[in-house]
Amino acid sequence: MPDANQTSLGTVLVVDDDNLSRRCLKVFLEKAGYSVLAATGVDHALELLKKTPLATLDCLVTDYRMPEKDGLWLLKWLQEQDSQMAAIMVTAEGEKQLVTASLRQGACDFLDKPVDARLLVAAVAKACELTRHHRNMARAESDVKAIGRIQQQMVGNAIPDCGLSVELCYHPSHEAGGDYLSLFPLGGERFLVLATDVSGHDLRAAYLSAYFQGFVRGMMEAREPIEKVLAAFNRFLLQEAGDQSSEVTSVAVCALVLDRAEGRAKSLSCGFPMAVYCDGVREVRTLGDLWSSPLGWFDGTVDEPVSVETLPTGRFYLWTDGLEDLALQLGASPMGLAFALLNGRRCGMTPIWMKKAADDILFATVQVAPGGEREAGFYPIFFARYPGSDYLKVDAHQEEWSRTLKIALPELTDTRVFDILLCAREIAVNAMRHGCKGCPDQQSTFLMMCDPASRLIRVVISDPGPGHEFDWQEHKRKTEEDLIDEHRGLMLIDMLSTRFETSRRGAHVEMDFSFDDLATAIAS
Amino acid sequence: MKQNLDITTGTLTVAFPGDVLSTNVDSLRQATFAALESPEIKNSAWMTLRLDLTAAKMVDSAGLNLIVSIIKAVKSRGGSVRATVGNPNVYRTFIFTRLDKQLELAQAA
Numbered sequence: 001m002p003d004a005n006q007t008s009l010g011t012v013l014v015v016d017d018d019n020l021s022r023r024c025l026k027v028f029l030e031k032a033g034y035s036v037l038a039a040t041g042v043d044h045a046l047e048l049l050k051k052t053p054l055a056t057l058d059c060l061v062t063d064y065r066m067p068e069k070d071g072l073w074l075l076k077w078l079q080e081q082d083s084q085m086a087a088i089m090v091t092a093e094g095e096k097q098l099v100t101a102s103l104r105q106g107a108c109d110f111l112d113k114p115v116d117a118r119l120l121v122a123a124v125a126k127a128c129e130l131t132r133h134h135r136n137m138a139r140a141e142s143d144v145k146a147i148g149r150i151q152q153q154m155v156g157n158a159i160p161d162c163g164l165s166v167e168l169c170y171h172p173s174h175e176a177g178g179d180y181l182s183l184f185p186l187g188g189e190r191f192l193v194l195a196t197d198v199s200g201h202d203l204r205a206a207y208l209s210a211y212f213q214g215f216v217r218g219m220m221e222a223r224e225p226i227e228k229v230l231a232a233f234n235r236f237l238l239q240e241a242g243d244q245s246s247e248v249t250s251v252a253v254c255a256l257v258l259d260r261a262e263g264r265a266k267s268l269s270c271g272f273p274m275a276v277y278c279d280g281v282r283e284v285r286t287l288g289d290l291w292s293s294p295l296g297w298f299d300g301t302v303d304e305p306v307s308v309e310t311l312p313t314g315r316f317y318l319w320t321d322g323l324e325d326l327a328l329q330l331g332a333s334p335m336g337l338a339f340a341l342l343n344g345r346r347c348g349m350t351p352i353w354m355k356k357a358a359d360d361i362l363f364a365t366v367q368v369a370p371g372g373e374r375e376a377g378f379y380p381i382f383f384a385r386y387p388g389s390d391y392l393k394v395d396a397h398q399e400e401w402s403r404t405l406k407i408a409l410p411e412l413t414d415t416r417v418f419d420i421l422l423c424a425r426e427i428a429v430n431a432m433r434h435g436c437k438g439c440p441d442q443q444s445t446f447l448m449m450c451d452p453a454s455r456l457i458r459v460v461i462s463d464p465g466p467g468h469e470f471d472w473q474e475h476k477r478k479t480e481e482d483l484i485d486e487h488r489g490l491m492l493i494d495m496l497s498t499r500f501e502t503s504r505r506g507a508h509v510e511m512d513f514s515f516d517d518l519a520t521a522i523a524s
Numbered sequence: 525m526k527q528n529l530d531i532t533t534g535t536l537t538v539a540f541p542g543d544v545l546s547t548n549v550d551s552l553r554q555a556t557f558a559a560l561e562s563p564e565i566k567n568s569a570w571m572t573l574r575l576d577l578t579a580a581k582m583v584d585s586a587g588l589n590l591i592v593s594i595i596k597a598v599k600s601r602g603g604s605v606r607a608t609v610g611n612p613n614v615y616r617t618f619i620f621t622r623l624d625k626q627l628e629l630a631q632a633a
Contacts, residue, residue: 391546392547394546394547395545395547415612415613418582418613419613421582422582422584422613422617425545425546425584426584426585429546429584429586479621479622480622480625483592483595483596483626484592485589485592485593485596486589487585488585488588488589488592488621489584489585491620491621491622492585492617492620492621495620496620
């Protein structure tokens, strides 16, 4: 036994049926400063372990050859009970073939009989260290999981019931991270929505995210403008939170200030995907043109916010880059994925393709109007600006529309997807080739939206061209009767869409499609 | 694109390799009319042109316009056109644009 005044270096369970050998192991280890529990065989060891929990032991030293059950059996049992505890197998000459089997059962070292005291103490010291390391790691992992759970609860609870309708989808793919969404009432009809993504997926990221939320809350209560708050945190990250390592700590953030009374909002993104505004009828705007660096990268001021006038039917959409990465991987639009996530959230299901997500995903919609019917109005599922020269790439664009439709609206039949794609293609090619004159410096806009309540898909395509006057009824007659080789695209759209309207002499086109197949729709 | 002339039935078959779309219609038009204008085909006594579109999953308006041009060319020599499509959506496209009134349309089994 170690000296009473001496702290034990650890507790070792020694298992050996040979009295002399067992006594030698015990003495060697006790002299070196370890506490030892000695067992005459596997059954005796199991008996001892009923009174002494495995968690209080630091290492097992076991003989291989013993009557009844051998050392390998004990290793296997230990592996099942406490895989973090390191074990040493004592083998006799000629039992070297056991090495592989023992390693498979979790042994970390081997000693030859007769055991050399110096080698024994060194091996036990190493094994005890390994056990402690494994246990510390397991504890840290458990802590990270606990923090992750708290974080998930907090993300949900960060949305106070203050009259602003916010829907949030949070899909963490790591135990802890820095994705966060919080809402700050600014008095009257003004609100700040703050979406945050801190670099890293660890405790540090979770801590920094929480610190940032507190920092913003404090400064907002002091009525500082959001630009000033973000600039101050940028300075903090660069000057105070920086360490000597080469690792950069950065915070990507999107701040949205909504003034409901004024019918306006402003948004500011720093390294965060730009917020998207959809009026719920026919227009989508990305709030910003250029990607800006996250807080913590460079010194200086942050960009000016981008303003937008809002309609009561409008909604804002915010998502972390995890959603954009997944959309890229799936070859679809992040808006389509967001729409599917929202639908999944409403019916308590997670889409199967979410398994491919490599990063945490946070997505939120912020409704301009207070309360109201949650599903009402059109949600964007695809938005792009195509240069005129892209009419040659329309096949690739069509593929992306197709994948997005199938992800966003898996209930659509192949026939209905075909109808939408064919009509969208007709108008998109016309917009790029004629409206934009095929020029790379002129852009057409392409928007697909969905209203789940009325079960309609809306496609809105605009180009900057002057359009042209035409008499659709006269063209239709000529196309059918005189067999002229044009306008068949319009005939198709007229037949396949539920609603087809043009404005600006055809430079702006809107088409609605019911979810149902045409035959079903006509019948009903 | 494949073409086959069956002298016994007086039928010329032109088979399109896949979709007929705005992105490939120019090359298909060139290949089709080069074949129709070739002395071997032009001087043969065929009266029916069979368009084999069984490989097409989509025919857009540019593709339909090509087919209209082919119908006109065949009609100008007093012939007729039959089209065989495989995909039901392509079949619907022909019906909705009334092209079934200008050619004999059949859906492959």
